Amino acid sequence: MDIGFTVWLFAISIGASALGGMLGMASGIFIVPILTVFGHVNIHVAIGASIVSVIACSCGGAAPFLRARLTNIRLAVVLETATTLGALCGVLLAGIIPVSALFLLFAAILLLSARQMLARRSDPIDASAPVRTGSWAEKLNLDSSYPDRALGRDVAYRVQRVPMGMALMYGAGLVSALLGIGSGVLKIPAMDTALRLPIKVSSATSNFMIGVTAAASAGAYFVRGDIVSTIAGPVALGSVVGAVLGARILMRVSNEKLRVLFVAILVVLAVQMLLQAFGINPFGGSA
Amino acid sequence: MNRGISTLAPLERLLAGLLHYGTWVASCVIAVGFVLTLIHSNSGVSHPEMIVGMRIVTTGIVLFILLPVLRLVLMLGVFLRERDYRFSAIAALVLLIVAAGCVTGAYLAPPMAG
Numbered sequence: 001m002d003i004g005f006t007v008w009l010f011a012i013s014i015g016a017s018a019l020g021g022m023l024g025m026a027s028g029i030f031i032v033p034i035l036t037v038f039g040h041v042n043i044h045v046a047i048g049a050s051i052v053s054v055i056a057c058s059c060g061g062a063a064p065f066l067r068a069r070l071t072n073i074r075l076a077v078v079l080e081t082a083t084t085l086g087a088l089c090g091v092l093l094a095g096i097i098p099v100s101a102l103f104l105l106f107a108a109i110l111l112l113s114a115r116q117m118l119a120r121r122s123d124p125i126d127a128s129a130p131v132r133t134g135s136w137a138e139k140l141n142l143d144s145s146y147p148d149r150a151l152g153r154d155v156a157y158r159v160q161r162v163p164m165g166m167a168l169m170y171g172a173g174l175v176s177a178l179l180g181i182g183s184g185v186l187k188i189p190a191m192d193t194a195l196r197l198p199i200k201v202s203s204a205t206s207n208f209m210i211g212v213t214a215a216a217s218a219g220a221y222f223v224r225g226d227i228v229s230t231i232a233g234p235v236a237l238g239s240v241v242g243a244v245l246g247a248r249i250l251m252r253v254s255n256e257k258l259r260v261l262f263v264a265i266l267v268v269l270a271v272q273m274l275l276q277a278f279g280i281n282p283f284g285g286s287a
Numbered sequence: 288m289n290r291g292i293s294t295l296a297p298l299e300r301l302l303a304g305l306l307h308y309g310t311w312v313a314s315c316v317i318a319v320g321f322v323l324t325l326i327h328s329n330s331g332v333s334h335p336e337m338i339v340g341m342r343i344v345t346t347g348i349v350l351f352i353l354l355p356v357l358r359l360v361l362m363l364g365v366f367l368r369e370r371d372y373r374f375s376a377i378a379a380l381v382l383l384i385v386a387a388g389c390v391t392g393a394y395l396a397p398p399m400a401g
Binding site for chain 2: 059062091216
């Protein structure tokens with residue numbers, strides 16, 4: 001084991017996780033590009049390390065959301081049937097898909113994240129929506145309410161278009177397993193456009209689901225030997241530390257500056273991953 | 288209805304506790320494993336203690352992977368106690384899919400990493 005490399009892994013994981021945590025993103029989206037481009041780690045090993053850190057961040061961040069009653073547990077477990085099934089298919093595909101295609105897909109997801117970061121999310125809450133009798137949300141009793149501190153009262157919300165949400169969640173689970181990311185970038189459209197959840201509920205529920213989704217593929221990658229302890233260990237530990245730091249810094253930095261910095265980093269990493277897809281690494285070594 | 292903690296449903300409190308303490312335990316296990324490995328890595332040769340250290344790190348990683356699974360088992364238990372059989376079945380289905388993932392990893396997918 002190379003101590004210098006271990007310390008480097010630990011440090012970059014703290015940085016990636018703190019940066020991600022400041023804008024409510026999982027660190028996985030940074031970990032895989034950094035490990036493959038700068039650390040010359042095999043992409044499958046990088047994905048294995050990243051998926052463990054995704055679980056760590058999800059579990060570590062879940063408690064405050066649960067205590068604040070923002071997580072919709074019933075909705076989460078229903079949607080998890082779709083995300084884990086997607087993850088299962090992702091595990092099957094991961095063995096077949098060529099490495100260059102993985103890099104291409106990763107570049108596409110990074111650019112999509114950059115675009116999403118620039119666009120503003122509006123709260124789609126609509127409690128006045130008519131109750132459609134016979135809908136999934138009604139049958140499964142998914143509608144709920146959450147305490148809003150600013151308003152000082154509970155805000156009721158309805159869950160809409162569950163089948164469409166499940167279809168999008170399946171895709172999010174698939175990409176999560178393939179690339180070792182939390183795939184919040186694909187969950188947000190599902191939560192906002194299909195299910196129409198309030199943003200706070202959507203963030204909390206999405207974070208809660210990511211752990212189980214990632215566990216479905218992490219179990220498979222562990223059994224297959226893709227999760228290398230010397231790499232996954234420092235990355236997981238660094239991510240937990242970084243997430244704690246990120247939440248502290250969040251209050252002090254201007255959101256607008258952070259947003260621009262974030263978009264710039266995402267675009268730079270996307271270009272690196274694109275080059276990598278065609279076998280070019282400006283930082284030397286082979287992928 | 289605003290009575291603070293006491294209005295919190297027991298399921299939420301149980302899950303928050305499990306995930307919070309589970310993260311701490313798994314993180315500490317990984318940290319202990321690394322400290323053990325680093326202490327013995329100065330000499331340059333591979334010590335048996337280094338191998339033990341890395342085994343402890345691996346245990347921590349397995350704990351992290353098991354944490355969401357435990358969370359599902361806990362939810363299944365609470366749903367069963369509440370006689371909510373529809374949601375018990377849904378939670379059991381998710382557990383089954385996660386288990387299928389592990390089996391898939393072992394038998395179907397070709398080994399990729401060296």
